[in-house]
Amino acid sequence: MSRRPLSGLRVIDFCWVGAGSYTTRILADLGADVVKIESGKRIDQIRLSAPFKDRVPGVNRSGYFADRNSGKRSVTVDLKAPGARDLVLELMTTANIVTSNFSPGTMVRLGLGYEDVRRQRPDVIYLEMSMQGASGPESSQVGYGMTIGALTGLQYLVGEPGRPPTGTGTNYPDHVPSPGHAAFAVLSAVMHWRKTGEGQHIDLAQTEATAAVLGPQIMAESLGIHQVSEDNVNPDAIFHDVVRTAGEDRYLAISVSDEAQWQTLLSVLDLEAGPVARAGTVEERSAVRGLLESRTLTWDPYLLMEELQRRGVPSGVVQNARDVIVTDRQLAHRGHWARLPHAEMGECLYNVLPFRFSRTDVRPTVGAPRLGEHTNEVLEAAGWSADEVQRLTEEGVLA
């Protein structure tokens, strides 16, 4: 692999499940040597989460796990086995960065807290990213992206009156706000370390990283402006919503910001001048959508998008997972998807980070590791002999 921004830096990574693993995946793509410490005794749940290759479950068969763990090396250590802590601490002397997303206090209980590690490696960058941070009355609560979205208002802000709010329908905090802010913090810490030689501790609460993306809405609420679902409305636009098109569950998003675009839209759809949407009431907006849909329902969404774009009306097909992989010409041009080989799954699909560097290629080149695939390789490179590794394996430490 050619040089990357984090080449030469090693991450000892205790992260598992969602947001943590996505964080260290970003670091791996940027060139860090990410050594994932995991265990067959307490398997990363995502290794056992669908979808599986050929629908056959197995610790090395999850596509969900793969996408979060490309470019990492896997070392299995049973952290509760006698001697495991000393082994891991010694391995940490080779680490620049240590990452975890357990409940607060877990790393300290394992004897691997910031102070323990700092004695081995005074300049370590030590990231902990629990659900609600290392302190506070609710810090022990367990959760996932969906419950983080519920706690922080993200979920509340999408929906219709009288029905349960829906949010994004995904564990959104796990995929952008939490890993994104965590990776940014680690990179900033690397910058500081390069300048001063000083490491630091980072405590990231996934709830706080998620609340940060709702800053303007939280500020508005504090001024007494109660924030509710936008129902796809943009008050500055003439029309700003999705309309149904031909096909099953097919929609086109259209955003009309001025009168000329509105006239163009009506003309493309062969409609007489209709009512102007603006914000209006729910019923008025629904009527305008209905009017447009009387024509769009017979349009192929892609053809209508191309036609509207050609004539200067912002629009985009509401694409599904198949579309972004198979149909989207732009993502294909950009090389957004990588297919990388895996010893057990064959080829596997990976997102590529959403940026290209002109001098430094940061696309993933190696897929996700099998459980314990690199235990021997990593330990032997760090000074353990093959015999010692075998003994530790037999004793159940490396398991």
Place this chain on the structure above:
Amino acid sequence: MGALTGTTVLEIGGSQTLYAGKLLADQGADVLLVEPLEGHESRRIPPFAPDASGDVTSISFAYFNGNKRSAALPLMEPPGLGAFPRLIDGADVILAGGRPSDITRLGITPTSLPERTVVTTITPFGWTGPYAEWLADDLTLSALGGLLNMGGYHDGRPLKVPGLQSYVAAGIFGAIGTVAALIEKETTGAGQHVDVSVHESVTMALENAAQFYDFEGTVRRRHGGSQVQAARGAYRCRDGYVYLMAGVRAEAKFWRKLLQWLDEESVPGRGVLSGEKWLQRDYVESEEAKELFHEVFSAFCAEKTQTELYTGARSRAIPLAPINDLTAVLDSEQLAAREFLRRVPREDWPHGPVTAPGAPYRMSATPWDGSYSPPALEVASTGPTERDGDRRPQVVDGMEEVRP
């Protein structure tokens, strides 16, 4: 001192860059927001502070730009920023938003900048490609990126999250790319073009939907208003809704803890939920299982408040949370204990006090240093404000003569 103290950033163009600039500024970078003479478009993004007495009325503008300096420059005609070579030469980073043609019209061409400059462009679709010049906004990019399709009700149309989330996502990735390029520059001395796509930033958020299609050929759909599986969904309680995520994933421990809780509370109908079939993915995703669970659990929830359910779940380590509105977020004891929310001193917004999110991360050596006191557009002629003297717009490169 922040990790980026001493780094100078010129931010210019569309709103795609706003959150990236904020992240860099809050780690100490000196971010100069270059505005057209009529003001940056983000001065007109809702929500707005009611009855604001000053120049800054957009709450979004205050949140995203409160820690930046500003310079209003005449940029309408080419060469745009090229007319201010000292500004370009003095910048470590140029952070530009908009379509590629919008950015080049502003005088920013990644290949013609000094070699040591990091130029981060955050464009709707990336710097090149068949859609590169297409018109787009947060709605159409959320649609094309694939995330919009999963938000909303199972029986309704896709619904978008408020707050320019696609731009915020691209801003986060833009800041990551920028700092990575700065780290690289420490080694090589050379900057580079970091070409960020909003479209692709949205596609990062598809969870396992792409892999489900790749491995199983199935396309995930919206499931709002319904359970994804038994014990995974929103449930009505006495004063709102809670979200429960105890459905069977990799392990059954949350399901077992939930059953134990229902036992302790002697919940009617609990017996229906017994048996090994409740640990099988096929069964818990069946309509029968969802209906049986919903009946029992909804009756249990209906008697309890969000707080009672959250407290009960927390003491049993079950992933359940209230679906909070933002007033509940502002009142959160957890956020208060961690001093996450900040009081923002703003005399110009009469309905305050204003409360804003603070640090999205806690760094021991280079702490977050945010601010919500953005520059007014026209303060340059009246001198520094009392509140925040050094945040006024800068008049640069002899601009006094050029300004109208």
